Amino acid sequence: MHNQLTPAEAWQKLSDGNARFISSESSHPNQDASRRASLVETQDPFAVIFGCSDSRLAAEIIFDVGLGDVFVVRTAGQVIDDAVLGSLEYSVGVLNVPLIVILGHDSCGAVTATMNAVESGTMPTGFIRDLVERITPSVLTSRRNGITDVNNTVEEHIRQTAQRLVDSSRVISDAVEKGSTAVLGVTYRLNEGKADLVSTFGTL
Numbered sequence: 001m002h003n004q005l006t007p008a009e010a011w012q013k014l015s016d017g018n019a020r021f022i023s024s025e026s027s028h029p030n031q032d033a034s035r036r037a038s039l040v041e042t043q044d045p046f047a048v049i050f051g052c053s054d055s056r057l058a059a060e061i062i063f064d065v066g067l068g069d070v071f072v073v074r075t076a077g078q079v080i081d082d083a084v085l086g087s088l089e090y091s092v093g094v095l096n097v098p099l100i101v102i103l104g105h106d107s108c109g110a111v112t113a114t115m116n117a118v119e120s121g122t123m124p125t126g127f128i129r130d131l132v133e134r135i136t137p138s139v140l141t142s143r144r145n146g147i148t149d150v151n152n153t154v155e156e157h158i159r160q161t162a163q164r165l166v167d168s169s170r171v172i173s174d175a176v177e178k179g180s181t182a183v184l185g186v187t188y189r190l191n192e193g194k195a196d197l198v199s200t201f202g203t204l
Contacts (some may be wrong), residue, residue, distance in 0.1 A: 030066025077110025
């Protein structure tokens with residue numbers, strides 16, 4: 001069973017898959033009819049990936065995994081709301097997933113929009129405003145630290161998102177404390193396809 005994996009073993013599986021993807025040697029595991037049939041009654045993912053909705057950030061492709069391998073939650077700019085927290089708590093509390101990956105990426109449009117809003121003092125309208133408001137603290141922290149480029153601001157936002165997740169959810173913070181789950185912040189380099197670790201909560 002996947003959920004018998006340690007957080008470190010789960011991250012190793014994702015890292016190995018990402019290495020195959022980078023070198024164009026993806027094996028496309030667990031994507032056939034027999035795998036599909038075996039999952040009809042149950043699922044046992046070994047990681048949850050909470051990532052940006054960007055079309056270039058398809059989690060199953062960049063980590064070379066298949067059906068039933070990863071539980072995926074995505075929002076623009078990987079912003080946390082109650083539905084995200086509920087989904088992530090479900091993955092940890094019910095599915096016993098040993099790893100949560102917060103996945104951001106270079107040139108993120110949501111982070112760029114927030115940087116522009118902070119710069120101009122003009123907030124977007126509609127529900128995009130909600131996204132921008134949730135990313136603004138990360139942009140302000142970056143600016144205070146002298147960071148003004150989008151990719152380093154994305155990394156700060158990933159770190160803050162991981163922190164916010166652990167701070168907001170008792171279910172997740174308890175699992176991290178117990179050592180049964182780790183929360184990793186990861187940034188994806190669009191050009192080379194590489195997923196790099198930027199922060200860690202829990203033992204790897």
